[in-house]
Amino acid sequence: MAAVxxxxxxxxxxxxxxxxxxxxxxxxxxxxxxxxxxxxxxxGCGKTMTALSLMRLIPTPPGQITAGTVRLAxxxxxxxSEAGMRKMRGSQIAMIFQEPMTALNPLLTIxxxxxxxxxxxxNISRRAANARAVEMLQQVRIPAPERRAREYPHQMSxxxxxxxxxxxxxxCRPKVLIADEPTTALDVTIQAQVLDLIDDLRxxxxxxxxxxxxxxxxxxxxxxxxxxxxxxxxxxxxRTKDLFADPCHPYxxxxxxxxxxxxxxxxxxxxxxxxxxxPLHDLxxxxxxxxxxxxxxxxxxxxxxxxxxxxxxHTAACWVT
Amino acid sequence: xxxxxxxxxxxxxxxxFGVSVAIFLLLRIVxxxxxxxxxxxxxxxxxxEKQKIIADLGLDQPLVTQYVRWIVGLAHGxxxxxxxxxxxxxxxxxxxxPITARLAGLALLFAVCxxxxxxxxxxxxxxxxxxxILRLFSLAFLSMPSFWLGLLVLxxxxxxxxxxxxxxxxxxxxxxxxxxxxxxxxxxxxxxSALIMRLTRSSMLxxxxxxxxxxxxxxxxxxxxxxxxxxLRNAVLPVITTIGIETAFLFGGLIVTETVFNIPGVARFxxxxxxxxxxPMVQNLVMFIAIIVVLVNLIVDLAYMFVDPxxxxxx
Numbered sequence: 001m002a003a004v005x006x007x008x009x010x011x012x013x014x015x016x017x018x019x020x021x022x023x024x025x026x027x028x029x030x031x032x033x034x035x036x037x038x039x040x041x042x043x044g045c046g047k048t049m050t051a052l053s054l055m056r057l058i059p060t061p062p063g064q065i066t067a068g069t070v071r072l073a074x075x076x077x078x079x080x081s082e083a084g085m086r087k088m089r090g091s092q093i094a095m096i097f098q099e100p101m102t103a104l105n106p107l108l109t110i111x112x113x114x115x116x117x118x119x120x121x122x123n124i125s126r127r128a129a130n131a132r133a134v135e136m137l138q139q140v141r142i143p144a145p146e147r148r149a150r151e152y153p154h155q156m157s158x159x160x161x162x163x164x165x166x167x168x169x170x171x172c173r174p175k176v177l178i179a180d181e182p183t184t185a186l187d188v189t190i191q192a193q194v195l196d197l198i199d200d201l202r203x204x205x206x207x208x209x210x211x212x213x214x215x216x217x218x219x220x221x222x223x224x225x226x227x228x229x230x231x232x233x234x235x236x237x238x239r240t241k242d243l244f245a246d247p248c249h250p251y252x253x254x255x256x257x258x259x260x261x262x263x264x265x266x267x268x269x270x271x272x273x274x275x276x277x278x279p280l281h282d283l284x285x286x287x288x289x290x291x292x293x294x295x296x297x298x299x300x301x302x303x304x305x306x307x308x309x310x311x312x313x314h315t316a317a318c319w320v321t
Numbered sequence: 322x323x324x325x326x327x328x329x330x331x332x333x334x335x336x337x338f339g340v341s342v343a344i345f346l347l348l349r350i351v352x353x354x355x356x357x358x359x360x361x362x363x364x365x366x367x368x369x370e371k372q373k374i375i376a377d378l379g380l381d382q383p384l385v386t387q388y389v390r391w392i393v394g395l396a397h398g399x400x401x402x403x404x405x406x407x408x409x410x411x412x413x414x415x416x417x418x419p420i421t422a423r424l425a426g427l428a429l430l431f432a433v434c435x436x437x438x439x440x441x442x443x444x445x446x447x448x449x450x451x452x453x454i455l456r457l458f459s460l461a462f463l464s465m466p467s468f469w470l471g472l473l474v475l476x477x478x479x480x481x482x483x484x485x486x487x488x489x490x491x492x493x494x495x496x497x498x499x500x501x502x503x504x505x506x507x508x509x510x511x512x513x514s515a516l517i518m519r520l521t522r523s524s525m526l527x528x529x530x531x532x533x534x535x536x537x538x539x540x541x542x543x544x545x546x547x548x549x550x551x552x553l554r555n556a557v558l559p560v561i562t563t564i565g566i567e568t569a570f571l572f573g574g575l576i577v578t579e580t581v582f583n584i585p586g587v588a589r590f591x592x593x594x595x596x597x598x599x600x601p602m603v604q605n606l607v608m609f610i611a612i613i614v615v616l617v618n619l620i621v622d623l624a625y626m627f628v629d630p631x632x633x634x635x636x
Binding site: 089168 | 535541554630631
């Protein structure tokens with residue numbers, strides 16, 4: 001199947017007082033319709049900035065997308081005018097955010113916020129838009145959707161708000177749904193429900209999902225493929241199964257070793273990755289992970305390793321492995 | 322909602338009681354009464370006559386008696402008689418109320434209609450030259466006392482347009498009305514306008530950083546729609562509160578402005594009454610102003626509930 005979203009060489013920088021912060025550097029990936037791609041990495045590695053770049057919601061200035069293409073069903077989003085991009089947002093590519101508590105407007109009813117999305121992109125009556133809002137709430141399995149549509153965000157629980165958020169994002173049947181840490185702020189039991197919901201809707205509607213998360217457990221559960229980001233760069237890319245079974249980059253190896261597993265020997269210690277992510281305005285010359293890497297060699301400190309196929313359908317950027 | 326309103330009305334009565342005691346006592350603490358003033362300034366010399374005046378007005382009665390007499394009268398709608406003009410207080414106050422009410426209303430309208438839009442512009446264009454200029458002006462207007470500004474405005478009108486926008490008689494045309502009320506209203510409203518602008522700006526800046534504003538953008542809404550539908554509604558909440566507080570301050574500004582522009586409203590009349598220690602006049606006027614301020618604050622709180630469902634549904 002052809003990729004619905006193709007990102008190539010995406011580079012986003014921020015001009016700040018401390019210098020140019022390279023938030024996203026030369027990131028490429030593609031997602032097919034009905035597929036879930038996970039973008040994984042620790043805080044500050046550029047996941048959210050990648051997502052906001054796709055939506056062209058980077059605050060400009062100080063931010064700026066300096067290179068790359070983002071093709072959505074053939075259209076280069078970065079080449080569109082602002083008005084053209086507005087037509088795409090919500091209708092073709094939609095986003096849900098980490099904090100359902102703060103991501104919904106507290107003064108407007110849930111129904112109105114969903115209907116607003118519909119009437120913006122579709123030429124239908126207010127009444128039809130409201131009906132669609134109720135329908136969407138039902139689709140995300142919110143009980144008593146008519147009543148809930150008339151309620152305000154503060155009257156709902158966190159999980160329900162995130163469902164409402166999903167209902168809003170999917171109201172116009174976008175081709176791509178970007179979910180930025182959609183479960184981080186939720187209780188664990190609710191997390192599973194919300195993930196299941198996203199997964200079901202993806203299957204029903206054929207939406208491509210870009211799931212941004214730092215939770216490898218979530219990735220293993222729902223993602224077909226994943227990319228790993230470190231300090232603004234993509235360092236590994238492949239099928240989730242393959243990457244979990246045989247991680248090539250020492251960073252992913254470290255991440256996987258830090259996750260507790262069932263069946264591990266009693267008293268076995270979890271390993272951590274020493275050090276912290278380097279500041280993005282002052283990256284080392286070579287591989288950004290080299291200062292924290294146990295297997296780093298001379299080349300790692302001099303030159304950024306290119307992304308190379310290491311196994312079939314599995315690329316990584318590392319000089320050593 | 323109903324219970325909340327009733328509770329607020331109860332609190333209003335309590336507030337007004339406090340105000341009545343305060344103004345009653347303050348007036349008696351101020352040295353001299355109407356008899357003293359008459360004897361000092363009008364040159365009456367017969368002490369027996371002075372005693373008679375004091376006895377006639379009931380000023381020799383214990384304070385509690387005087388207070389109760391006033392409040393009981395007030396409760397019956399009897400505001401008493403002015404010591405100076407000897408006419409019923411109500412007859413003196415009533416014709417002046419529309420003048421001050423129009424002035425105050427216009428001033429508040431001016432403050433809101435300029436303060437909020439300029440605040441929004443300033444926030445949306447943060448750190449541009451437009452923002453700097455708006456902030457500079459608002460700081461300047463906040464710092465200018467209204468009597469000084471009033472005189473400047475008068476001088477400017479005389480100097481540049483050759484007209485004196487002071488109130489000599491009731492204006493006959495709409496143009497004259499606009500000039501005679503509009504100029505003083507703008508003068509007294511500038512301070513509130515500057516305050517509202519700065520508040521709107523900072524409130525807007527905070528709201529524009531919120532996640533739901535980003536959500537609104539991610540839906541494909543245009544910038545004006547994001548600013549006015551999603552941001553301004555949230556940003557205006559603290560501004561509404563300030564409007565309530567500003568109403569009280571407005572009366573202070575009105576006293577000065579009515580004097581500068583020679584407007585025969587209640588505010589200037591109040592100063593006149595204080596000068597003569599015209600107790601019934603001052604007491605009732607202050608009560609009247611207090612009622613207005615308390616009512617405006619009640620309206621503000623109800624408006625708050627109307628705008629913010631979080632408060633409406635909790636109350």
